Every structure is written in C-alpha cells, then in structure tokens.
Amino acid sequence: DTEVTQTPKHLVMGMTNKKSLKCEQHMGHRAMYWYKQKAKKPPELMFVYSYEKLSINESVPSRFSPECPNSSLLNLHLHALQPEDSALYLCASSRSIPSDTQYFGPGTRLTVL
C-alpha cells in the first residue's frame, strides 16, 4: 500500500465554521506533513510531524491547528478561516526525517466564503 488518503476531497466553509481535514497512510512512515498550495504556485510547507511530535511549524496562523493522534493519522483543524486561506491542502508522508522522498495525498480543495 503506497497510498496517502485525504478526506474530504472538497470543502466549502464559512469564516465562522470549524472543520477538520484528515490524512491517513499505512506505509509505516513516521514523518507526516501538511502543505498549502495556491493556484499556479508550488506547495508551501505548513507543519511537519516526526514520530507523532510536531517538529516544524512554519509560522502558520493559529487558526490552523494540526494534530497527530497516531503514526498513521494526521488532522488539520480549521477555525475562523479567511477567504485567502482558500487553497489545495496537501498531506504527505515519508519514511522518516530527513528522508526526502515524500508521497503526497490527493489533497483537499478548500474554499472559504
């Protein structure tokens, strides 16, 4: 199984809503990542978890809150987002850090109204 799955595929939310994005992998990878990708731009790193501990937070606003309940799951909790947060949110995993070969999930297309 070389797949990273993400749910939901699409999400539309208002600025006062609370929602969560989910990511799952069963490759035994111990590093997981959240990226944000705006249209026609490369992915931008948001968070890195290594062995279920947050190791990097790239100055992301607190309205984004990551959670890693176990080694296979990664969540991104969203609260009080802004329209400019609309983007494709990609989850990735790799064997460990610093193993650079990351496998990406299909992404969640988020629209904030």
Added chain:
Amino acid sequence: EDKVVQSPLSLVVHEGDTVTLNCSYEVTNFRSLLWYKQEKKAPTFLFMLTSSGIEKKSGRLSSILDKKELFSILNITATQTGDSAVYLCAVGSGAGSYQLTFGKGTKLSVIP
C-alpha cells in the same frame, strides 16, 4: 535563503518530441533533489537524486544531477499527451533539520 529555479516556466511541444527541463539550486547543506509530476491534484514522485553523474531512468523519463554546477535536468523522450503536467523540482537541505524547497515548476503541454 535557499533558492530553487526551474526553466522554462512553460513549454509546448508536439507528441513524439523530446524535452529537457532544468532545475538549478542554491541551498545550504544540500541533501537531495527530487522531481515530481503534478497533474490536477497531488504531486507524484518521479526521482530522487543524491549523487552527481548517475542517471536515473523510468521508462521514457530520465534525470541526472550535477552537484558541482548545482543543477539537474529531467528528460522526457517520445512525449505523449499524458505527459502534460507541471513538473516540480524540490531540494532537500539543512543539517540536522528539515527543509524541502520547491521550484515554481515547469508547465509542459504536449499537443497531438
């Protein structure tokens, strides 16, 4: 600040043509260079290169790294319409910490 520059930014070719995509970088403590293909959604891993001069091949795609001149090329021979995508180059760097820097990508369009 780490930099990854890809060229060209976009390219239109006919089916059957051969293309070469370029990626140059300036980073501290280089670890690896990766190529990804991105169609409508998630980037798909193509190659990871860590050593100079060793070509990696997968079907019609191949890539090589030059650590002295700080660049890599991705070649696609006998292009097909299914090769149309954005090709992303990313460089892993940093000693004891994690950093993966993406280039802006090359948009390849293959027309019949």
